[in-house]
Amino acid sequence: MTLVSSRISPVRWHHDKVSLIDQTRLPQEYTVVEISRCNDMAEAIKSMIVRGAPAIGVAAAYGMYLGAREIETTQTNVFLKELEKVAQLLRETRPTAVNLFWAISRMLRIAYETPGTVEEIRAILLQTAQDIQAEDVQTCETIGKNGLAVLPTQPHKLRILTHCNTGALATAGYGTALGVIRSAWQANRLLKVFADETRPRLQGAKLTAWECVQEGIPVTVITDSMAAHCMKQGMVDAVIVGADRITANGDTANKIGTYSLAVVSKMHNVPFYVAAPLSTVDFQLATGAEIPIEERDPSEIYQVGKTIISPQGADFYNPAFDVTPAELITAIITERGAVKPSELLGLKY
Numbered sequence: 001m002t003l004v005s006s007r008i009s010p011v012r013w014h015h016d017k018v019s020l021i022d023q024t025r026l027p028q029e030y031t032v033v034e035i036s037r038c039n040d041m042a043e044a045i046k047s048m049i050v051r052g053a054p055a056i057g058v059a060a061a062y063g064m065y066l067g068a069r070e071i072e073t074t075q076t077n078v079f080l081k082e083l084e085k086v087a088q089l090l091r092e093t094r095p096t097a098v099n100l101f102w103a104i105s106r107m108l109r110i111a112y113e114t115p116g117t118v119e120e121i122r123a124i125l126l127q128t129a130q131d132i133q134a135e136d137v138q139t140c141e142t143i144g145k146n147g148l149a150v151l152p153t154q155p156h157k158l159r160i161l162t163h164c165n166t167g168a169l170a171t172a173g174y175g176t177a178l179g180v181i182r183s184a185w186q187a188n189r190l191l192k193v194f195a196d197e198t199r200p201r202l203q204g205a206k207l208t209a210w211e212c213v214q215e216g217i218p219v220t221v222i223t224d225s226m227a228a229h230c231m232k233q234g235m236v237d238a239v240i241v242g243a244d245r246i247t248a249n250g251d252t253a254n255k256i257g258t259y260s261l262a263v264v265s266k267m268h269n270v271p272f273y274v275a276a277p278l279s280t281v282d283f284q285l286a287t288g289a290e291i292p293i294e295e296r297d298p299s300e301i302y303q304v305g306k307t308i309i310s311p312q313g314a315d316f317y318n319p320a321f322d323v324t325p326a327e328l329i330t331a332i333i334t335e336r337g338a339v340k341p342s343e344l345l346g347l348k349y
C-alpha cells in the first residue's frame with residue numbers, strides 16, 4: 001500500500017474513538033488500533049504503539065477526553081477531581097517527552113477555565129484535543145520551511161543524516177526533523193537521507209525508512225555505529241534530529257545515540273540541527289541535567305524479534321534518551337524560527 005506518508009497521522013479521531021497506527025508493527029504491517037478508553041490509551045503510549053514526542057502529546061490529549069467521558073457525575077467539582085486522576089494516569093506513561101505533560105496541562109487548564117456543565121466541559125475537551133492535533137500539523141510544516149532556510153547552501157543537493165523517527169509518525173503529521181528533510185526534498189535540495197537504524201527500538205530502520213520509501217525519498221539505512229565513519233568519509237553534509245525535551249539553555253534530550261552523533265558532528269565540522277516545536281521546550285528547566293531520562297525494559301536490548309541475542313546472566317542498561325549539550329547544537333529549528341541555543345529564551349511566550 002503506497003501512502004503519501006507526509007499526510008498520514010498516527011492519531012485520528014474517528015467515529016467517537018481514537019484510531020492509532022500501530023507503529024510496533026510497521027513496516028511489515030500497516031494496522032490500526034482503535035482506542036475508546038483512557039486506560040488503553042495509556043497502555044498504547046507506554047508500549048509505543050504511538051510514539052514520538054508530539055504524537056504522544058496528541059495521544060495524551062485524546063486520552064484526557066476519553067477519561068473525561070468515563071467520569072460518571074454531573075457535579076463539576078467531582079468531575080474535575082476525577083479528571084486530575086486521569087491526568088496522573090497519563091503522566092505516568094513516559095517521563096521524558098515534555099509534549100505529553102504540556103498537552104495534559106493544557107487540557108486540565110481548559111477544563112478548569114470552562115464555566116458550564118460537565119457535558120459542556122467534555123465538549124470543549126474534545127475540541128481542544130482536536131485543536132492540539134491540527135496545530136501540530138501546521139507547526140511541523142512551518143518548522144519544515146524554517147529548517148530549509150537555514151540548511152547549508154552547498155552542495156545544492158544535500159546528504160542529510162537523521163536519527164530515530166521524527167516524521168509524520170512521530171507528530172500529528174509531516175514531522176519535525178524529517179519534516180525539514182521533506183521540505184528539502186520538495187525544494188529539490190536533497191540528494192539522500194542517511195537513516196540511523198536507532199537501536200534498540202529501530203525507529204530509523206523501520207519507521208523513517210518506511211516514510212521515505214513511501215514518498216520516494218532516497219534513504220540509506222545505516223547502523224548507529226556507522227555514522228562516525230560516514231562523516232569521516234565526507235559523506236554527510238548535515239545532521240538533523242528531533243527532540244523530546246529541550247531546556248531553557250538549549251540542552252536537548254532526544255533518542256539515545258543523539259549525543260554521540262552530536263560529538264562526531266562537531267569533530268567533523270558537520271552542522272548539527274535540532275528541529276522541534278515550542279511545545280517540546282521546557283522553559284522551567286534550566287539545563288539538561290534536570291531532564292528525567294526514561295529507562296525501558298532490558299528485553300528491548302537482548303531480544304531482537306523472537307531471537308534472544310545475549311546469554312542469561314548478563315545485565316542490561318536501556319536508557320531511551322540522552323542529553324546533547326547546547327554547545328554541540330548549531331541551531332534549534334522551531335515554528336518561530338531557527339535560533340542558536342543561547343537565543344532560545346527569546347522565543348518564550
Ligand SMILES: CSC[C@H]1O[C@H](OP(=O)(O)O)[C@H](O)[C@@H]1O
Binds near residue numbers: 244
Ligand atoms: C518528533 S520528535 C520524536 C522523538 O521521539 C522519539 O522518541 P520515541 O520514539 O521513544 O517516542 C525520538 O526521540 C524522536 O527524536
